[in-house]
Amino acid sequence: xxxxxxxxxxxxxxxxxxxxxxxLEAAHQLxxxxxxxxxxxGTCHRCKVQVLAGRVSPPTENEKGTLSPQxxxxxxxxxxxxxxxxxxxxxxxPESLTAPQRTQVEGLEVAVSPEPPxxxxxxxxxxxxxxxxxxxxxxxxxxxxxxxxxxxxxxDLEVLRSLSPQLRSGNWQAQASIRGDEIIAIRxxxxxxxxxxxxxxxxxxxxxLLDLDSGQTLAAQGIMNPQIxxxxxxxxxxxxxxxxxxxxxxxxxxxxxxxxQLVVDLCAEAEAxxxxxxxxxxxxxTAMHHLLLRLPVAQLALSPFLPxxxxxxxxxxxxxxxxxxxxxxxxxxxxxxxFVGADHVAMLLATEVWQTGGVTLALDxxxxxxxxxxxxxxxxxxxxxxxxxxEGAHIKDGMxxxxxxxxxxxxxxxxxxxxxxxxxxxxxxxxxxxxxxxxQLHLAGVLDASGRMGDHPRVRTVGEQREFVLVSEEERExxxxxxxxxxxxxTQNDVRELQLAKGAIRSGIQVLLDAAGHAVPxxxxxxxxxxxxxxxxxxxxxxxGMLPRLxxxxxxxxxxxxxxxxxxxxISQRQRVEAQRIANRVRYIExxxxxxxxxxxxxxxxxxxxxxx
Amino acid sequence: xxLVELERDRVAEEVKSRAxxxxxxxxILEECRRGMTIVGERFQKGDYFLAELMLSGEIFKGAMAIxxxxxxxxxxSKPLGKVVLATLQGDIHDLGKNIVAIMLKxxxxxxxxxxxxxxxxxxxxxxxxxxxxxxGFSVLITTxxxxxxxxxxxxxxxxxxxxxxxxxxxxxxxxxxxxxxxADFQTTDATEGVAYCxxxxxxx
Numbered sequence: 029x030x031x032x033x034x035x036x037x038x039x040x041x042x043x044x045x046x047x048x049x050x051x052l053e054a055a056h057q058l059x060x061x062x063x064x065x066x067x068x069x070g071t072c073h074r075c076k077v078q079v080l081a082g083r084v085s086p087p088t089e090n091e092k093g094t095l096s097p098q099x100x101x102x103x104x105x106x107x108x109x110x111x112x113x114x115x116x117x118x119x120x121x122p123e124s125l126t127a128p129q130r131t132q133v134e135g136l137e138v139a140v141s142p143e144p145p146x147x148x149x150x151x152x153x154x155x156x157x158x159x160x161x162x163x164x165x166x167x168x169x170x171x172x173x174x175x176x177x178x179x180x181x182x183x184d185l186e187v188l189r190s191l192s193p194q195l196r197s198g199n200w201q202a203q204a205s206i207r208g209d210e211i212i213a214i215r216x217x218x219x220x221x222x223x224x225x226x227x228x229x230x231x232x233x234x235x236x237l238l239d240l241d242s243g244q245t246l247a248a249q250g251i252m253n254p255q256i257x258x259x260x261x262x263x264x265x266x267x268x269x270x271x272x273x274x275x276x277x278x279x280x281x282x283x284x285x286x287x288x289q290l291v292v293d294l295c296a297e298a299e300a301x302x303x304x305x306x307x308x309x310x311x312x313x314t315a316m317h318h319l320l321l322r323l324p325v326a327q328l329a330l331s332p333f334l335p336x337x338x339x340x341x342x343x344x345x346x347x348x349x350x351x352x353x354x355x356x357x358x359x360x361x362x363x364x365x366x367f368v369g370a371d372h373v374a375m376l377l378a379t380e381v382w383q384t385g386g387v388t389l390a391l392d393x394x395x396x397x398x399x400x401x402x403x404x405x406x407x408x409x410x411x412x413x414x415x416x417x418x419e420g421a422h423i424k425d426g427m428x429x430x431x432x433x434x435x436x437x438x439x440x441x442x443x444x445x446x447x448x449x450x451x452x453x454x455x456x457x458x459x460x461x462x463x464x465x466x467x468q469l470h471l472a473g474v475l476d477a478s479g480r481m482g483d484h485p486r487v488r489t490v491g492e493q494r495e496f497v498l499v500s501e502e503e504r505e506x507x508x509x510x511x512x513x514x515x516x517x518x519t520q521n522d523v524r525e526l527q528l529a530k531g532a533i534r535s536g537i538q539v540l541l542d543a544a545g546h547a548v549p550x551x552x553x554x555x556x557x558x559x560x561x562x563x564x565x566x567x568x569x570x571x572x573g574m575l576p577r578l579x580x581x582x583x584x585x586x587x588x589x590x591x592x593x594x595x596x597x598x599i600s601q602r603q604r605v606e607a608q609r610i611a612n613r614v615r616y617i618e619x620x621x622x623x624x625x626x627x628x629x630x631x632x633x634x635x636x637x638x639x640x641x
Numbered sequence: 642x643x644l645v646e647l648e649r650d651r652v653a654e655e656v657k658s659r660a661x662x663x664x665x666x667x668x669i670l671e672e673c674r675r676g677m678t679i680v681g682e683r684f685q686k687g688d689y690f691l692a693e694l695m696l697s698g699e700i701f702k703g704a705m706a707i708x709x710x711x712x713x714x715x716x717x718s719k720p721l722g723k724v725v726l727a728t729l730q731g732d733i734h735d736l737g738k739n740i741v742a743i744m745l746k747x748x749x750x751x752x753x754x755x756x757x758x759x760x761x762x763x764x765x766x767x768x769x770x771x772x773x774x775x776x777g778f779s780v781l782i783t784t785x786x787x788x789x790x791x792x793x794x795x796x797x798x799x800x801x802x803x804x805x806x807x808x809x810x811x812x813x814x815x816x817x818x819x820x821x822x823x824a825d826f827q828t829t830d831a832t833e834g835v836a837y838c839x840x841x842x843x844x845x
Binding site: 267326329331478480492494520521524527620621629630631633634 | 687689691695730733735736784785
């Protein structure tokens with residue numbers, strides 16, 4: 029039977045499906061939860077997908093009747109009536125999915141007294157008369173000085189445009205929101221001042237809506253970064269931009285659109301208006317930062333990997349197309365290097381590691397894993413190319429953390445016990461599940477230290493490749509699945525992919541330790557940040573030698589610390605100053621130039637690798 | 642075979658005792674090379690990984706050191722062929738290139754490894770100086786493709802391009818990249834690259 033590769037983005041689930049299957053059937057076979065209320069009869073029109081690449085059957089009369097000409101032009105189709113004619117890449121709009129994709133927004137909370145960059149002042153103007161003919165703006169500025177001793181010199185143009193009628197209708201009373209020496213909003217007194225903190229990740233975007241004056245978080249949401257359809261990792265996105273002159277603008281539009289949607293959703297959740305948002309703080313890796321601002325990125329991915337700009341920036345939100353209060357600013361935290369960005373600075377800020385006395389290791393695990401070692405008042409950081417294996421890519425049955433992903437796994441005698449996200453029937457493995465699987469297979473002696481797969485009743489050879497069966501064809505039937513589905517397995521290649529990923533991280537840790545002259549047992553605290561890091565079983569990560577062998581009590585999984593850092597910088601000017609100080613202090617080490625890096629890396633690929641302890 | 646099983650001490654002992662008893666050093670060397678070929682095959686299949694491959698390279702190097710005085714007595718040995726390797730400007734990753742270098746050396750090639758972040762001009766100089774049979778570019782980051790294209794163009798301009806086969810390798814390369822660069826051969830698999838060199842030298 030002819031097989032066709034079908035790729036569902038942005039959730040990143042892909043696989044081979046027999047020709048003659050509709051896109052809806054393919055989606056369900058691959059565990060993509062496309063909505064289909066009518067069961068594929070073409071009547072509910074809910075299974076809308078967008079064809080990004082590849083050839084498919086022409087639109088049916090039914091589709092021409094239900095989809096707008098614009099939608100058809102943009103490749104939108106009903107999955108139940110569309111048949112792929114070869115390999116295809118599709119984008120699934122969020123509304124076509126039944127279950128929400130898991131994205132992480134919770135993070136640790138640090139108490140910081142708000143000291144917002146935007147402050148509200150109530151003022152009452154003396155009404156103008158023939159004796160007092162000062163211009164409205166001048167009247168406001170002088171009154172603010174008289175009543176509050178705040179000296180402003182500028183008023184945002186958009187504010188000026190509505191100032192005069194507003195003062196008159198408000199009976200010469202209002203509230204001015206002042207940022208630095210600029211009035212960025214004038215609204216009726218009292219109005220609340222809201223702010224948005226955003227962590228723009230390569231895969232996910234986490235947003236938090238805060239009250240600037242109380243520092244309270246009103247709403248939090250995570251969404252996928254829509255740029256993912258143009259490349260899963262930073263490098264492929266940069267390559268995509270190099271292909272055409274309009275690509276950079278397109279990627280910027282995508283992320284701005286997503287941020288605007290996030291603003292609307294967060295405001296809906298908190299019963300707020302988007303115009304109440306007076307400040308945004310954005311953190312992200314250097315590439316996401318540059319893509320958001322449409323700064324040049326080609327040099328980021330070429331040695332010596334330099335950012336176009338590294339210091340913190342303040343930009344009018346409207347200049348980026350962000351729809352919040354018209355006078356509001358976006359503040360972008362500083363970055364450190366091409367592969368160590370503002371998200372790393374924010375993580376260091378939130379975890380306060382630079383203030384601890386002892387040796388502390390802090391890592392944010394992802395496609396790129398940034399690791400910092402804080403010791404003797406020094407901070408050194410590296411970026412490890414851990415690759416997308418933890419996101420489920422390049423792993424035969426890998427997938428992102430979505431319903432049906434095996435997230436925990438134990439080998440008990442010869443049987444597998446596992447837990448899936450949402451308790452759904454298993455469809456694949458997400459990062460934490462892959463980690464558990466390798467660790468369990470190693471403990472059971474199926475994988476030796478070199479990563480070679482030995483014999484076991486559940487090991488079989490398919491083609492040239494050995495694989496360990498986690499959920500067999502028959503076991504999948506046990507979930508009441510009508511059709512026969514292929515087994516979920518871990519292949520020898522998957523093991524190799526994971527060895528490369530974890531070897532990259534472990535060698536990064538080792539290079540930092542060597543550079544600072546410390547040994548593993550001296551590490552007093554290991555902080556694991558990031559969405560993936562908070563779901564992993566630390567014990568498994570130690571077993572395979574990804575994390576150093578230390579007592580479990582020294583590890584802290586803190587969730588989205590970068591998001592937390594963004595929140596802190598949103599509500600506190602002092603924290604912004606601190607962030608810049610951290611960025612200035614971090615010593616960036618380029619891994620590949622470390623002495624004997626190749627050997628360090630190769631050693632670190634061993635399963636169960638543990639240097640000195 | 643001890644080399645295939647990566648038994649370092651046994652390989653050294655065996656090579657030493659067999660050479661001392663007057664066995665042809667060329668034959669012993671051939672046997673070691675066959676061992677390295679098998680290690681390469683195991684790597685390709687996924688049975689061996691990076692550490693085993695690097696170790697085999699070291700064991701082979703040790704065996705060569707023992708055999709050298711004996712080989713010298715037999716007469717000057719000519720390399721099978723010459724290869725210039727480089728990771729070009731913009732890219733600093735060299736693991737793949739190092740693996741290819743080990744395997745090529747094991748098969749009797751003279752390897753000139755220019756290292757990482759190499760300016761295309763340096764490649765031209767080296768090619769002029771050594772007159773290699775092959776030039777190999779290793780690449781890990783897609784953004785460095787243009788450096789390869791530039792180096793190939795400079796070699797063409799210098800009138801050197803017809804004298805050797807140009808190979809490119811790395812996990813991100815494809816046949817499209819090969820055509821873009823104007824290379825003769827492309828692979829994502831180190832053992833395939835070595836096999837290609839052997840084929841060409843055998844007139845294949």
